[in-house]
Amino acid sequence: MTKRIIALALVAGLGLLFAGLLLDYRPDVDLNLSARYYAERTATEIGAANIVTAIIVTYRGLDTLGEVTVLFLAATIVGLVLARGRRREQPPLGLAPVGELLATGSRMLTPLILLLGVYIFVNGHLTPGGGFQGGAILASGVLLLLLADPLRHFSHGLISAVESLAGVFYVAIGLAGLVLAGGFLDNRILPLGELGALFSAGAIPVIYSLIGLKVGAEFASMLANLAKTEEL
């Protein structure tokens, strides 16, 4: 009973806090200094139609590299912890069969889900979304395959090769920016092209595709490890 009262009091306090914030809120009439900088310069400096992507991949590219690294560490630690409960090699008997709907539906949907993920990160500099969203969608396609066939074996060699190659190329492009253009992760090592075209914004589509592959491979390796583990 006291637990419930404490929980209710916490929720009420949080509600009051947010109500205070909301009632004080007045939308800004014009953009603040940094927002105006990004809004005015992105098209000419970066050449990306999506300003959010320009900020994530180029202006604040180092932060994104950090995020990808954190995700990589998380995937590594999950693999390390789960490695203790590895499954015996022959499949356990008496496995409940998955439904016909799931088995057939996953076979039809998985290619479409993978295609959508690739579409989202390849078009990251033009439309909303990008590497992280596309990578998560790729991983959910992998998870659907696992759901339909829990014993499916994914090649860890392939997953880790995709993951590490994407990481290496990401850093290499960053270093190329240091040498050929204005700084680390500068996108102007490739021609900026025409605003709004698929091949535009310099190295951004390349970098975002690498991020998408890396994020997808990291999530997929976590899920494959989870599926392989017998005891938790």
Add this chain to the structure above:
Amino acid sequence: MILTAMTLLLCVAMIGAALFAVLGRSLPIAILAAGLVSLVASLLFLILASPDVAMTEAAIGSGLTTFLFFFVLSRMRRGEND
């Protein structure tokens, strides 16, 4: 005006789905309701003019997490049968 009404409606739907997820008796339906919370949240992000955040919420919150919960649920059921 219509936008405000829609936002309020979505908020109510979100709270309803969240209550359903917490109080509901059936686990699969609770998982679906939790996914619905994320889906409504991503719609709210879209109304607040941040499509990139909305996409992340939809892909991870309502897509990947829901799949993951169902995967764990099937593992739990398999454990019960042993």
